[in-house]
Amino acid sequence: MFISRRISINHYLWTFLSVIIVTIIGKLLTPFFNLTNIVLLYLLPVLISAVRWGRGPSFFAAFLGVLAFDFLFVPPVFSFTVSEVRDLFIFAVYLVVALVTGTMATKLRNELEKTRQREERTLALYALSQEIAAEADLPQVLETLVKTVSETIHAQVSILVSDPDDDVVRQAASYPPQHSLPDGKEQAVAHWVLEHGLSAGKGTEILREASELIFPVKAEDKTLAVLAIKMNNEEETVSPEQRQLIEAFANLAAVAIIRVQLAEEAEQAKWLAESEKLHRALLNSISHDLRTPLASITGAATSLLAEGNVYTREVREVLLHTIKEEAQRMNRFVANLLDMVRLESGILKPKAEWCDIQDIIGVVLRATKEASQQHILKVHIPPELPLVKADFTLIEQVMINLLENGVKYSPPGSEISISARYHDKMLLVIVADSGSAIPKIEQERVFDKFYRLHSTKNISGTGLGLSICKGIVEAHGGSIWVDSSPEYGNRFTFSLPVSEQPPEQQDTKEGAEHVI
Amino acid sequence: MSSEGARILVIDDEKQIRRMLKAALEGYGYNIAEAAFGHDGLNQAAIFHPDLIILDLGLPDIDGIEVIKRLREWTKIPIIILSVREHEDDKIDALDAGADDYVTKPFSMGELLARLRVALRHVAKTDDEPILNFGELTVDLAHRNVMLRGEEIKLTPTEYELLKFLALKADRVVTHRQLLRAIWGPNYQEQTHYLRIYIGQLRHKIETDPSQPAYIITEPGVGYRLVTRD
Numbered sequence: 242m243f244i245s246r247r248i249s250i251n252h253y254l255w256t257f258l259s260v261i262i263v264t265i266i267g268k269l270l271t272p273f274f275n276l277t278n279i280v281l282l283y284l285l286p287v288l289i290s291a292v293r294w295g296r297g298p299s300f301f302a303a304f305l306g307v308l309a310f311d312f313l314f315v316p317p318v319f320s321f322t323v324s325e326v327r328d329l330f331i332f333a334v335y336l337v338v339a340l341v342t343g344t345m346a347t348k349l350r351n352e353l354e355k356t357r358q359r360e361e362r363t364l365a366l367y368a369l370s371q372e373i374a375a376e377a378d379l380p381q382v383l384e385t386l387v388k389t390v391s392e393t394i395h396a397q398v399s400i401l402v403s404d405p406d407d408d409v410v411r412q413a414a415s416y417p418p419q420h421s422l423p424d425g426k427e428q429a430v431a432h433w434v435l436e437h438g439l440s441a442g443k444g445t446e447i448l449r450e451a452s453e454l455i456f457p458v459k460a461e462d463k464t465l466a467v468l469a470i471k472m473n474n475e476e477e478t479v480s481p482e483q484r485q486l487i488e489a490f491a492n493l494a495a496v497a498i499i500r501v502q503l504a505e506e507a508e509q510a511k512w513l514a515e516s517e518k519l520h521r522a523l524l525n526s527i528s529h530d531l532r533t534p535l536a537s538i539t540g541a542a543t544s545l546l547a548e549g550n551v552y553t554r555e556v557r558e559v560l561l562h563t564i565k566e567e568a569q570r571m572n573r574f575v576a577n578l579l580d581m582v583r584l585e586s587g588i589l590k591p592k593a594e595w596c597d598i599q600d601i602i603g604v605v606l607r608a609t610k611e612a613s614q615q616h617i618l619k620v621h622i623p624p625e626l627p628l629v630k631a632d633f634t635l636i637e638q639v640m641i642n643l644l645e646n647g648v649k650y651s652p653p654g655s656e657i658s659i660s661a662r663y664h665d666k667m668l669l670v671i672v673a674d675s676g677s678a679i680p681k682i683e684q685e686r687v688f689d690k691f692y693r694l695h696s697t698k699n700i701s702g703t704g705l706g707l708s709i710c711k712g713i714v715e716a717h718g719g720s721i722w723v724d725s726s727p728e729y730g731n732r733f734t735f736s737l738p739v740s741e742q743p744p745e746q747q748d749t750k751e752g753a754e755h756v757i
Numbered sequence: 758m759s760s761e762g763a764r765i766l767v768i769d770d771e772k773q774i775r776r777m778l779k780a781a782l783e784g785y786g787y788n789i790a791e792a793a794f795g796h797d798g799l800n801q802a803a804i805f806h807p808d809l810i811i812l813d814l815g816l817p818d819i820d821g822i823e824v825i826k827r828l829r830e831w832t833k834i835p836i837i838i839l840s841v842r843e844h845e846d847d848k849i850d851a852l853d854a855g856a857d858d859y860v861t862k863p864f865s866m867g868e869l870l871a872r873l874r875v876a877l878r879h880v881a882k883t884d885d886e887p888i889l890n891f892g893e894l895t896v897d898l899a900h901r902n903v904m905l906r907g908e909e910i911k912l913t914p915t916e917y918e919l920l921k922f923l924a925l926k927a928d929r930v931v932t933h934r935q936l937l938r939a940i941w942g943p944n945y946q947e948q949t950h951y952l953r954i955y956i957g958q959l960r961h962k963i964e965t966d967p968s969q970p971a972y973i974i975t976e977p978g979v980g981y982r983l984v985t986r987d
Contacts, residue, residue, distance in 0.1 A: 572863050592978075595950030597957050603968050604975050620968050628953055634845055634978040743950035 252294035253301055259286040260305045264313060271314070276328070279314055280335050283307075287339040291346035299343030306339065307332055362486050365393045366493065373497040377504060382497045383414035387468075390490050391416040394483050395473045400458070400494070402466040403435050413466070420471070430455045431467050438464045444478040454479050456487055460495040468494075522691035526703050530574050534567035541567075577705040580638065581690070584712035591632035591716050595743055598626055598661050598668060601633060605640040605659075612645055615653035621660040629668045629737050635713045636737070639721075642706040643672040643733050650697060651676030651730065667719070667736040678725035687723060710735065763877055764788045766807035768798035768824065769839065770817050774862075778811065781866055787873075795819035799827055807834060809876055811869075814840040814851065822854050829855040835876035839864065845978030852932045852979070859930065859979075875928040889924045891985050894963060894972055896924045905963055915940065916959050919952075923973065923983035932980040956981060 263286055267279045283306035291299035311321055315328045323329055369389040373382045383400050391398040399415035412421060430442045434455045442451035458466040468491060470479065479487070541560040545552075552560070583589035599622050606618070640659075647657045651674040658673045679687060679694060686692050688711040691704040707721075714721045714735045721735040765787050767778050772793075779789045790805040792798035795816040802810060810828070814821030825836055835857045840847070848859045857879075858872045887899040895904040901917060903910045912920065918940045923931060933952055937945045945951065956975075960967040974982045 568863065595953050597953045599957065599968050600953065600975050601977075603970050604977050606969050607974070622968055628950055632978075637977050743954075 249294075249297070252290070252298045256286060256290045256294065256298040256302045257305065259289060260302060260309055263306075264309050267310075267314065276314055277331060280306075280310055280331055283310055283335065284339055284342065287343050288346055291343040292350050295350065296344060296347040299347060300340065303336060303339035303343060307336060310335070358482070362393065362489075365389055366486075366489055369490065370493050373493065374500075376497075377501065379498065379501045380414065382501060383466075383494070384416070386490065386494050386497070387414045387416040390468065390470070390487065393490075394470070394479075394486065396479075397471045397473065399469045400466050401431055401435075401469065402498075403464070426451050427453055427455070427469065431469065434467045435464050438462070440484075442469075456491055458491045458494045458498070460499050465495055465498050519690060522704075526691060526705075527578075530703050531571060534571045534574075537567040538564050538571075574703060577703060577709060580709045581705055581712070584709065584716070589635075589713075589716065591635055591713070593630045594633060595628045596631045596633050596636065597628055598622065598636075598670065601637050601640060602659060602661070604637050605644060608637070608641055609644050609648070613648050613657065616648055616651070617654070617656045619656060619658040621658065623662060626661060626663055626668065627739050627742060629739050630741075631717055631737055632713075636717075639710045639713050639735060640670065640672065642710050643735075646706055646733070647672055647674035647676070647731075649700060649702065650674065663739065666739055668739050669734055669736050671732055671734045673730060673732040675730035677730070678727050679723060679731055681725075684723050684725065688721065762786055762788065763808040764790070764805060765873070766790045766792065766798065766801050766805055766810045768792045768795065768801075768810065768816070768821075769813040770794070770815070771813070774813075774839075785870065793817075795821070795824045798824060802828060802832065802834070808880065809835045809837065809873060811837050811839050812856070814838060814842050814847065822850055825851060825854040825856050835880060837869075837872055837876060839869070848930075848976075848979045849932050849934070852930060853934060857929055879929070889927065891924070891927065891972060891983065896920060903963075910962050912959070912962065915955055916962070919955055920959060920963075920983075923981060927983050928985055930976045930980050930982045936980065952981075 260283070263282050267282050270279065270282075283302075286302040286306065287299050290302045308321075311323065311332070312319065316324055323332075369386065372385050372389075376382045376385065383402070387398045387400050390396070397415070397417060397420040399420055400413050402413040415421060426448075427442070430448050430451045430453075433448065434441050434457050438457045438459055439447065440454065440456045441447040442453050442455040443449060444454050453469045453471045456468040456470060457464045458468060468487065470487065472479065541563040545557065545560055548557075580589070602620065602622060606613075606620070644657065644659070651657065655675045657675075659671070660673075661668065661670045663669070677696065680696075683694055687694065688707045689704075690708040692708070693702060693704045711721050714737070718738045719736040721733070723731055723733045725731040765782060767775055767789060769775050769778070769791075770793050775791045775793070779791065782789055790801055790807065792801045795818045798810075798812070798816075801807075812821055812824060816824070821838065821840065828834065828836065836855070838848075838851045838856050838859045839862060840851075840859075841862045842848075843861045851859060857876050860869055860872055887897065889896045889898065893906045896902075897904070898921065903912055903917065903920065919936065922936060922939050933949050934946050936952060937948060941948065941951060956973060957967070960970050960973055963972055964970045972983055974984055976982055
């Protein structure tokens with residue numbers, strides 16, 4: 242560690258001053274003490290300077306002490322001559338004690354200093370590792386890294402990450418933020434370091450004429466990024482201890498970068514697997530759910546065409562109804578698929594309009610009249626429900642899906658109830674059927690795309706209806722869930738936020754009087 | 758029925774749809790002309806003198822909305838849209854451009870026939886009847902009087918205006934915008950919550966079960982329709 246010359250002269254001056262002070266004190270005490278006591282006083286500046294300023298000033302204090310003691314205290318006073326051998330002995334012992342304690346104190350001081358620095362670094366490393374372990378976002382990780390390195394070693398620090406696509410290094414983060422790697426030589430050094438994985442630039446054996454030290458950030462044998470370091474004090478070079486520290490930081494950075502990259506890859510892989518699963522489910526569903534009604538339609542239509550006159554009126558009716566119903570089924574399926582694609586692709590954006598839930602329920606009841614005629618429908622809507630901002634047709638779609646599900650999965654003749662209530666700034670709509678309860682473990686999954694209950698695989702369906710409901714309700718900022726029990730069947734509930742109310746509207750100019 | 762024998766122009770680029778419509782409608786005694794393109798349709802409308810036009814929106818040459826606008830420049834012939842475009846915005850655009858009704862494909866022939874009859878009946882009706890009957894509901898325009906099952910119903914002025922506007926366009930869909938403009942004025946065209954509130958109030962006064970309305974039917978996302986209950 243280098244200490245500048247100016248500071249070291251100051252230290253010697255302070256040492257000199259302390260010897261003078263001790264001399265004055267010694268002079269004042271001379272009438273009360275003998276010489277051997279006085280010489281002990283001169284050990285004080287030696288110890289102080291050893292602890293505070295190191296070996297040089299402590300030795301300086303020791304020799305100064307001998308001279309001052311000889312000149313001012315040892316008779317004959319004001320002369321360097323020594324009259325008695327006994328006094329020479331005192332000098333010798335004093336010098337040995339002073340030099341030994343000076344050396345030891347200095348050593349102790351250095352050890353202490355080193356320990357303190359080590360602790361500081363360990364703390365910095367620990368803090369950094371804590372900080373970047375919690376961070377999932379790469380730019381954030383890099384920013385934290387350069388800031389910590391910069392503050393710990395007192396330098397301007399940048400990190401440059403390699404861009405594999407166009408073979409350049411991009412500056413990813415730097416601290417202080419305005420610090421950037423100059424063009425030309427330093428950029429070339431950065432490239433070299435990235436390629437070779439060795440540190441280069443100022444203070445190294447390679448490309449030493451560069452103004453910055455460029456340090457590789459490596460994971461195994463791959464260089465992921467480089468750290469560019471420029472000491473705040475231009476004349477200083479990076480010490481071996483600092484290099485070790487930088488290396489430790491670089492290792493941490495490498496781990497963090499790899500971790501973020503792996504997380505991204507895992508996410509990607511998961512998404513791919515998910516989409517592949519979805520595609521397969523979609524293909525299966527399309528081939529099955531479109532072909533089955535097509536088969537019935539083709540069968541019925543060709544029978545009617547080829548019949549001659551063998552069919553009775555009733556049989557013809559049955560065939561015609563088959564055609565109609567199967568065509569409707571196909572149409573529903575296509576509509577579901579379209580809705581799902583719209584939801585998935587983000588095209589579907591709910592129109593926020595004031596809606597009266599009673600009005601929506603009315604439309605739903607009309608639309609499902611035919612489908613639900615085998616069931617007993619109970620509707621319970623309290624008056625004075627607030628209007629809700631929602632997309633009328635989408636919420637209608639949600640309710641139709643829920644109601645048709647209820648009809649499909651509960652026995653004919655059983656009761657299906659629709660109710661709505663206002664609770665805690667939410668409008669809750671509940672569609673309850675008395676079908677067999679959905680097992681607890683499947684209650685979450687019924688809202689997944691293409692998910693079909695194990696117990697109902699024999700009932701035709703696509704597994705899209707509820708996932709569409711979920712998509713629509715969530716696009717409105719609400720949520721949907723089901724609770725089931727063998728006692729009451731299944732209760733599907735969805736909530737819509739009621740955040741504000743439309744402004745009150747006065748009746749027309751004539752006032753609120755009734756017409757006669 | 759007076760509408761039998763009426764002349765209907767079908768403008769649709771799908772050959773199968775035209776063939777099917779022709780067969781089915783001729784079975785009901787209508788005279789049918791066909792056009793596969795918008796321009797051809799506009800010409801036919803002038804030459805064939807139809808009583809009603811069935812129009813597809815997705816035509817190969819010009820958009821159906823454009824066809825409506827050009828037709829409305831010179832004629833009030835009822836136009837019924839028959840389209841796969843099921844989004845409410847498409848319906849609203851067509852209705853606001855001057856179409857009389859909207860049926861989405863796939864459709865049931867029964868429904869299309871009912872809409873045809875309604876549209877043709879409105880054309881046939883020339884005299885302004887002061888009393889409009891909707892089954893058990895009667896609106897007396899001359900006396901601003903509404904009766905349900907022989908009993909008078911008290912309505913606020915706004916409720917009455919709303920009911921009157923729907924009644925004058927009975928059986929046809931009226932868009933939110935048309936209603937808001939007619940009753941609250943052009944500055945209130947976006948205030949759909951007025952409609953929600955007043956339609957709700959109106960239903961509580963005239964419907965037996967407001968959650969299953971029999972008179973004022975909601976056309977989701979588009980508007981309302983007052984239906985005649987015969």
